[in-house]
Amino acid sequence: MMVMLSSxxxxxxxxxxxxxxxxxxLLVGLAVLTAMGKSLSGLGSVTRWVALAVRLLVIALLVGxxxxxxxxxxxxxxxxxxxxxxxxxxxxxxxxxxxxYVKEAVEGTKRSEDLLGLVTAGRDAYVQALPRAxxxxxxxxxxxxxxxxxxxxxxxxxxxxxxxxxxxxxxxxTDGNQTTGSVLEAAATxxxxxxxxxxxxxxxxxxxxxxxxxxxxxxxxREGETINIRVVLNAVKPAKGRVSILMNGESxxxxxxxxxxxxxxxxxEGPNVLQLPVKVTRSGPQxxxxxxxxEVVGGRVVGDSVLENNKGVAVTIVQGEGRVLVVGDEExxxxxxxxxxxxxxxxxxxxxxxxxxxxxxxSGYDAIVLFNVPGYDFTQQQQExxxxxxxDAGGGLVMMGGPASLGAGGxxxxxxxxxxxxxxxxxxxxxxxxxxxxxxxxxxxxxxxxFLGKKTCEAAVNxxxxxxxxxxIEYRGFGKEEWVHELRPVGDGTAxxxxxxxxxxxDMPDFTPSVEMALAGLKKVEAGxxxxxxxxxxxxxxxxxSLLQEYVDAGITISTVGVYPHSGLxxxxxxxxxxxxxxxxxxxxxxxxLANVPQIxxxxxxxxxxxLIQEAPAGVEPLMQAGLSDALRGIREVPPVKGWVVxxxxxxxxxxxxKVGKENDPLLAQWQYGLGRSVVxxxxxxxxxxxxxxxxxxxxxxxxxxMRWVLRPGDSANVRVSTENRGDQTVVxxxxxxxxxxxxxxxxxxxxxxAPGGGGEDIELRQVGPGRYVxxxxxxxxxxxxxxxxYVAPDAAMAGGTIEGSVxxxxxxxxxxxxxxxEDNMPLLSRVAEMTGGRVLSWDTKVDDLWRREGLTMPASxxxxxxxxxxxxxxxxxxxxxxxxxxxxxxxxxxxxVGLFQGSTAKAGAxxxxxxxxxxxxxxxxxxxxxxxxxxxxxxxASQDVTRAKFEATPEQMRRAPSPVTEGQA
Numbered sequence: 017m018m019v020m021l022s023s024x025x026x027x028x029x030x031x032x033x034x035x036x037x038x039x040x041x042l043l044v045g046l047a048v049l050t051a052m053g054k055s056l057s058g059l060g061s062v063t064r065w066v067a068l069a070v071r072l073l074v075i076a077l078l079v080g081x082x083x084x085x086x087x088x089x090x091x092x093x094x095x096x097x098x099x100x101x102x103x104x105x106x107x108x109x110x111x112x113x114x115x116x117y118v119k120e121a122v123e124g125t126k127r128s129e130d131l132l133g134l135v136t137a138g139r140d141a142y143v144q145a146l147p148r149a150x151x152x153x154x155x156x157x158x159x160x161x162x163x164x165x166x167x168x169x170x171x172x173x174x175x176x177x178x179x180x181x182x183x184x185x186x187x188x189x190t191d192g193n194q195t196t197g198s199v200l201e202a203a204a205t206x207x208x209x210x211x212x213x214x215x216x217x218x219x220x221x222x223x224x225x226x227x228x229x230x231x232x233x234x235x236x237x238r239e240g241e242t243i244n245i246r247v248v249l250n251a252v253k254p255a256k257g258r259v260s261i262l263m264n265g266e267s268x269x270x271x272x273x274x275x276x277x278x279x280x281x282x283x284x285e286g287p288n289v290l291q292l293p294v295k296v297t298r299s300g301p302q303x304x305x306x307x308x309x310x311e312v313v314g315g316r317v318v319g320d321s322v323l324e325n326n327k328g329v330a331v332t333i334v335q336g337e338g339r340v341l342v343v344g345d346e347e348x349x350x351x352x353x354x355x356x357x358x359x360x361x362x363x364x365x366x367x368x369x370x371x372x373x374x375x376x377x378x379s380g381y382d383a384i385v386l387f388n389v390p391g392y393d394f395t396q397q398q399q400e401x402x403x404x405x406x407x408d409a410g411g412g413l414v415m416m417g418g419p420a421s422l423g424a425g426g427x428x429x430x431x432x433x434x435x436x437x438x439x440x441x442x443x444x445x446x447x448x449x450x451x452x453x454x455x456x457x458x459x460x461x462x463x464x465x466x467f468l469g470k471k472t473c474e475a476a477v478n479x480x481x482x483x484x485x486x487x488x489i490e491y492r493g494f495g496k497e498e499w500v501h502e503l504r505p506v507g508d509g510t511a512x513x514x515x516x517x518x519x520x521x522x523d524m525p526d527f528t529p530s531v532e533m534a535l536a537g538l539k540k541v542e543a544g545x546x547x548x549x550x551x552x553x554x555x556x557x558x559x560x561x562s563l564l565q566e567y568v569d570a571g572i573t574i575s576t577v578g579v580y581p582h583s584g585l586x587x588x589x590x591x592x593x594x595x596x597x598x599x600x601x602x603x604x605x606x607x608x609x610l611a612n613v614p615q616i617x618x619x620x621x622x623x624x625x626x627x628l629i630q631e632a633p634a635g636v637e638p639l640m641q642a643g644l645s646d647a648l649r650g651i652r653e654v655p656p657v658k659g660w661v662v663x664x665x666x667x668x669x670x671x672x673x674x675k676v677g678k679e680n681d682p683l684l685a686q687w688q689y690g691l692g693r694s695v696v697x698x699x700x701x702x703x704x705x706x707x708x709x710x711x712x713x714x715x716x717x718x719x720x721x722x723m724r725w726v727l728r729p730g731d732s733a734n735v736r737v738s739t740e741n742r743g744d745q746t747v748v749x750x751x752x753x754x755x756x757x758x759x760x761x762x763x764x765x766x767x768x769x770x771a772p773g774g775g776g777e778d779i780e781l782r783q784v785g786p787g788r789y790v791x792x793x794x795x796x797x798x799x800x801x802x803x804x805x806x807y808v809a810p811d812a813a814m815a816g817g818t819i820e821g822s823v824x825x826x827x828x829x830x831x832x833x834x835x836x837x838x839e840d841n842m843p844l845l846s847r848v849a850e851m852t853g854g855r856v857l858s859w860d861t862k863v864d865d866l867w868r869r870e871g872l873t874m875p876a877s878x879x880x881x882x883x884x885x886x887x888x889x890x891x892x893x894x895x896x897x898x899x900x901x902x903x904x905x906x907x908x909x910x911x912x913x914v915g916l917f918q919g920s921t922a923k924a925g926a927x928x929x930x931x932x933x934x935x936x937x938x939x940x941x942x943x944x945x946x947x948x949x950x951x952x953x954x955x956x957x958a959s960q961d962v963t964r965a966k967f968e969a970t971p972e973q974m975r976r977a978p979s980p981v982t983e984g985q986a
Contacts, residue, residue, distance in 0.1 A: 029085050030878055036082040043075045070895055077889035085885055086878035093182035094867045095131035095147040097174040101190035101218065102136040103165040104324075105834040110218040113859075114189050117216070121861040122150045130867045131182055137170030137190070138162040139796075147179050163798060163834055165190075168197030171213070175206060183872040187857070188848065189216040192841030195834060196744055196796060203848045210873055212854040214866070215846070221839035222321045225252045226283060228830070231306040231328030235737045235825035239299045239336035247290040247306045247328060251283040252838060255310065255319030261292060262305040268294065278309070299336025300380025301826055303800075305329055325835035331376050331800060331826030333737075338727055339380065343368055344387030344416075351710045352387065352416075352701050352719060359720035361727075368393035375770055376800040376826050378405045382728040388418030388700055390425035391432070391479070392619040400774040403431040407690030408770035410804045410822060412726030418700040422661040423628045426618045429478035431774075437670035437687035438663040438696050441481045442628065452485040452503060452543035453621055454534040458552035459521045466521055468613060469551070473516045475614035476549065479621040481628070482506050485541055488515060489533050491524030503537045526557040527593070531574075535563070538572050548574040549620045550593070551613070554586025564596040575599035575620045577613060631659040635708065636676055638683050644673040645686060647695075647725035651718060655708035657683065660698040686725065691768055691804055693726045729806075729822045734760070737803070737825035744796035746827050748803055750781060750789040754812065754819065759787025763809030763819075769827075772799030779803060793827075801827040 024034040031037065100114060122132065133147030139161040167190060178184040186206065192199075206213050229248040237243050245261060260278035261268045270279035270292060281290070296302050306328040310320035320326070340356065342349055342365045349365065356363045364381075368389045372378050378401060391399065405411040413435055415421065423440035427433055433440050455473060477486055487503035501515035524530065527550075538546045548567075567574060574597040576590040587603060594601040602616050603609075635656030640648070654674070663682050665672050674684035676698075686695045699705045701719070709715055734753040739746050752760035765781035771794075781789035795801055803825045811817035849856050853871060857864045 025088065028088050029881075030088045030876075031080070032084040032086060034083055036079055039082075040076060040079045043079065044072055070892055074889050074892045077885050077892065081882045081886040081889060084880070084882050086880050086882075088876045088878050090876045091181050091183070091874055093129050093131060093179075094127075094185065094869060094872065095133065095179050095182040096185045096187055096866045097133040097135060097147055097178055098187045098189060099167070099170045099174050100134065100136045101165060101167070101170075102138050102162055103195075103834050104162050105165065105193050105837045106191050106218050107220055110191075110220065114216070117859060117861060121864070121866045124861050125150065125867055127867060131179060133174070133177065135170050135174045135177070137165060137167055139164035139166060139196070141166060141170035141173040143173060143177055146177055147182075164195040164796065165193060165834065166197040167194045167199040168202040171199065171202035171206065175202075175209060175211065178211070181875060183869070183874050184211050185854075185866070185868075185872070186211060186213045187216055187866060188213050188845070189218065190845070191218040191220065191837070192843075192845045193834075193837040199844065199848060200851070203851045207852045211852065212871060213848055213852040214854040214857055214864075215849045216857045216859070217840060217842055217845050219840050219842065223252060224255070224319050225321045225838050226250070226255050226257065226308055226310060226319060227322070227325035227836065227838075228306055228308055228328035229287065230741070231304060231330040231828075231830070233304050233330035233332045235331075235739050235827075236333045236335065236823065237296055237302075239334050240295070240297065241334075242293050242295045243332060245292045245294050245304055245306075245330070247292075249281075249283060249288045249290070249308060251285055251288065251319070253319065254285055255283045257281055257283070257311050257319070258309045259290060260307045260309070262307070263294060264303055265305075268292065281308075296332065296334045299334045299339065301376045302332045302334055303329070303374075303376065303828075304331070305830075322835055327830045329800070329828040329830040331828050333379070333824045333826055337362055338382040339364060340383045340385060340723065340727075341366065341378075341381040342385045342387055343371055344385075344389050348702055349385075349387045351703070351715070352385075355716040355719045356723065358716050359723070361720070361723055371398055373398060373401075374800055375401045375404055375409070375772075375802055376828075378402070378411065379409045379802045379804075379824060379826070381411065383412035383414065383723060383726050385414040385416065386421070387416045388421045388425075388702075390420040390619065391427040391430050392425075392615045395615075396431075397774075399431045403435050404770040404774065404776065406435045406692035406694055408768035408776045408804060409802050409824070410691035410728050410767075410806070412692055412723075412728055413694040414722065414726055415694070415696050416701050417661045417696075417698040417705070418702070419629060419661075421700075422663060422696070422698060423481065424661050426479045426621065428481060435689045435692075435694050436696050437666055437672075437685040437689075437694055438682050438698075439666050440663055442483065442662050442664055450483045450485060450505075450543055451480070451545045451547070452538055452541050453480065453487075453546075454503065454538055454548045455486070455488045456527075456530045456534060456548060456550040456552075457488060457490040457500075457519060457521060458550070458556065459523045466519070468610065469521050470516050470519060472551065472614045472617045473519070474513060476617035476621040477506060477509060477512050477516070479618045480506050482508065485543060486512055487534075487537055488512070488519070489530050490519055491522035491530065492520060493522050495525075497524065497529040497533060499533065499537070503541055524552075524556050527552075528557065528559045528563065531559045531563060531593075535566055535570070535572065539570055546570070546572045547599075547620065548572065548597075549577065549617060550574060550590075551577040551579060552590065554578050554581040554590045558589045558592060561596070564593065567597045573597050573599040575601070577602045577604065577616055579604045579610065579613070581605070628662045629659065630662055630677060630681070631705075632677075633658060639675045639680065641673045644671050645725075647686065647721045648673055648718075649721065651714060651721075654714075654718070655706070655712050657699040657705055657709070658707060659700070659705035663696070663698055686722075691806065692728065695722055695726050697722075729820075735807070735821060735823045737805070737823055739803075739825055739827050741795065741827075741829070744794060745792050746795040746801075748779065748781065748791050748793060748825065750805070750823065752787045752789065752807070752809070754809075758812075760809050760819070761786060763789065763807045765789050765791070765805050765807045767803060767805035769793045769795075770802045770804070771795075772797050772801070779805060781805070795827055795829055798829045801829075803827060 023030055023032050098118060102111065128150060130150060131147040132150050134144040136142050136144055142160055171186065171188065174186050203213060227250050229250045232246040234243050247259060247261065258278045259270065259281050261270060267277035269277050308326045311318045340361055340363045342353065342363050346365045353363055353365065371394060378384065384405065406413045415436060428440045453476065455476065457469060457473065473488065480486055482505065484506055485503050486506050487499055488501040489497060490500055491497050500519060501512050506512060534548050574593055576594040576599065578587055578590040578601065581587045581590070591601045604613060635658050637656050638654055640653060657676060660676055660681060660683060665682055670685055670687040672682045672685045675681060676683040681698065683698055686693065701709065703710050734755070736751045738749045750765060752763055754760045761783065767779045768776055769779050770776050777793060779791055779793055781791040784790050793803065806822045807820065809819045811819045846856060
């Protein structure tokens with residue numbers, strides 16, 4: 017049996033596919049046999065051996081390339097990745113101590129080639145710094161939620177980012193308390209990879225602590241029933257304090273004889289249980305809060321250390337008559353409310369400002385009616401809760417039309433649009449006036465101002481239809497304003513949102529250039545409504561009145577949003593611009609107001625959405641298809657309408673039994689969305705657009721049937737739900753009885769769990785006993801959950817019949833499990849270090865040596881060289897062809913080289929001899945000239961003598977010369 021090697025190393029070369037090396041002896045033998053035959057017979061003996069050697073080398077290189085060779089180099093680097101527990105269970109002081117510890121460790125090491133990385137652990141894990149050359153200033157700011165600890169995920173992430181060309185250690189800095197995952201699973205993975213985990217323990221213990229272990233209330237009850245509320249408090253040591261219980265925000269009197277509404281408690285060590293009977297007098301969700309207030313002595317809290325775990329929450333769903341929540345103006349909805357009163361449907365009317373912020377509050381209603389209210393009156397979270405209310409909680413939703421509703425009211429692109437049976441953006445084929453919106457963006461001098469500014473722009477764009485025009489102007493510095501996004505249709509929004517991300521929010525000195533650019537751009541486009549939104553602190557110079565008058569003449573409005581203006585003059589400047597052009601002004605100088613800026617932009621964006629409103633003063637007869645919907649039983653025709661908001665039909669299971677206008681726009685649409693249902697009426701159900709309707713004899717019948725169709729079925733009296741928290745999960749148990757009181761068996765329970773923050777999951781229960789059904793759901797986040805279930809069971813009293821019903825339950829988690837831990841989990845940390853061959857560090861950097869090399873396997877880095885080997889083989893192959901095809905007499909070439917060398921040497925010798933002879937001849941000639949001067953030289957010498965004789969006298973001539981005669985003698 018042949019063993020397949022994964023790799024083989026020969027010196028510094030590693031072959032990753034060594035199986036190909038088995039071809040080498042076979043191919044070498046074949047090449048030799050070929051050479052011994054006729055293949056190389058025509059070559060000379062020396063040439064034949066050269067050709068054979070080249071061929072064998074080509075074969076060896078090709079086989080080597082197939083075997084995937086790499087050049088190996090053993091690394092000497094050590095990488096340490098610190099995994100930091102950034103959750104809230106770890107005291108902040110201990111996390112700060114880690115910063116100092118790592119800094120000292122970096123300063124104390126002398127090996128600058130070592131690496132350091134950081135991963136933080138919370139509910140999720142994040143890489144704060146990839147392993148790189150020692151960094152003294154690592155950022156440990158955790159980006160995610162810190163109300164949970166998942167050490168398994170963090171260690172897995174650290175293993176994933178560790179460098180492959182260095183030996184690796186992990187340092188786990190934590191208290192050992194985890195809320196999700198298993199750190200031992202991650203330790204087993206690290207052990208398999210040969211990576212030791214050193215543990216740096218965060219040691220602490222709260223010797224004085226009281227926590228509200230849980231608040232227990234039944235998941236469901238009947239209206240008028242008395243239920244028992246139980247509060248379980250756990251005290252590490254005996255403690256004193258005060259307990260308060262609130263029902264729907266109102267305190268219950270726990271001690272009628274004592275002062276205040278709470279009750280003093282004297283807690284013993286361990287669990288303490290308090291019970292209170294409470295009568296529930298109204299239907300819907302009833303929220304209970306239990307709060308423990310520790311004793312305060314001398315201004316200091318006594319007996320308690322962590323205040324975050326002093327609160328418990330429970331919710332009971334009380335079954336009763338169905339209720340409808342109507343959101344809008346009560347006077348405007350008076351005709352509809354009168355019809356509901358006549359149909360004995362209980363309605364509660366509130367303005368949008370009082371819309372519930374919790375999903376559990378919404379779940380107390382069987383249907384919600386939005387009566388001509390705009391989307392910008394609701395927060396993003398409220399809109400998401402409304403969508404969940406229909407899809408996950410099984411509630412009903414009715415959206416009435418009107419000038420401030422549907423697409424004209426800023427609901428385009430909202431979470432609520434997903435729940436509606438129509439599309440709020442008009443159909444592409446529909447030709448209708450479009451709006452044009454220009455945004456002038458100035459610097460937002462506020463915390464996270466750039467982020468807020470971008471989100472504000474996106475909110476405005478999302479409120480527009482894809483046919484509307486949008487453009488963005490900002491100051492880019494160096495005295496230059498420009499269109500970041502030219503005025504053009506929104507389309508799918510990709511281009512404009514890309515432009516939004518490039519915004520710089522420069523500090524413009526003067527409004528005039530931007531206002532001029534916006535005016536010029538808007539004048540060029542054809543649009544039903546043209547509008548400008550300007551955001552600024554108000555300090556740029558104001559535009560001249562003549563420019564603003566051009567806006568008025570062109571019918572273009574400007575709305576201004578003043579964010580933290582520096583002075584009253586800045587505010588006046590912004591108000592002047594908006595008032596002159598008949599726009600609106602918004603003054604923002606608080607954090608709450610700043611958070612509302614995106615909603616302001618959505619509201620202002622609706623200025624250009626008036627084109628979605630269709631009005632016909634003479635009235636238009638709707639087109640009916642009554643057979644499409646059970647909600648129109650008995651209604652054959654309806655009165656004309658004088659107005660509606662344009663929408664588009666939604667594909668799929670949505671029904672549109674009533675249409676209106678030449679384009680057959682939807683007037684009434686309905687569908688099933690998740691567990692719930694929704695209805696849209698694009699007219700207004702008031703005397704404005706439905707003047708004939710409010711006096712129509714079937715007005716009440718029409719709306720009663722719509723509401724009966726959309727209402728959530730009432731909870732079954734014979735079905736009870738209970739819940740039990742178990743760590744990050746909750747067990748949902750249902751006890752079901754039939755009409756006779758016998759266990760209801762073989763039922764199918766399915767539903768949805770609506771989670772805080774917009775998430776959710778499907779629920780399916782299994783039968784575990786007579787009439788008993790159980791399922792488990794994830795409830796790992798603090799907040800309120802709503803479990804909505806529907807069931808179908810065979811009816812024992814009727815052959816082939818079925819029993820159907822629904823039931824709801826609320827699940828509350830007041831605080832994260834992080835705050836339940838009272839001390840570190842040192843035994844678990846010791847086990848992690850022991851499993852992986854790591855150490856328990858001492859917090860002394862001189863002793864610990866984070867980059868310790870003992871026990872580590874130094875890896876070898878490899879660099880593939882197969883391509884280089886293959887290219888060399890190709891070059892030698894061409895040489896092999898040349899050797900075989902070109903007849904070369906190697907001995908002759910050798911002789912030629914020798915002769916060439918010898919000839920060059922003789923020639924050089926001859927040249928040297930000639931030079932020597934020439935030099936000797938010249939020397940002799942010079943010597944001969946010196947010995948025998950020629951005639952020219954003799955004549956010259958004679959001439960010189962004559963000349964010298966003229967001016968020089970010899971001694972003899974001087975003696976014979978007469979004495980000179982003086983003037984007197986003469």
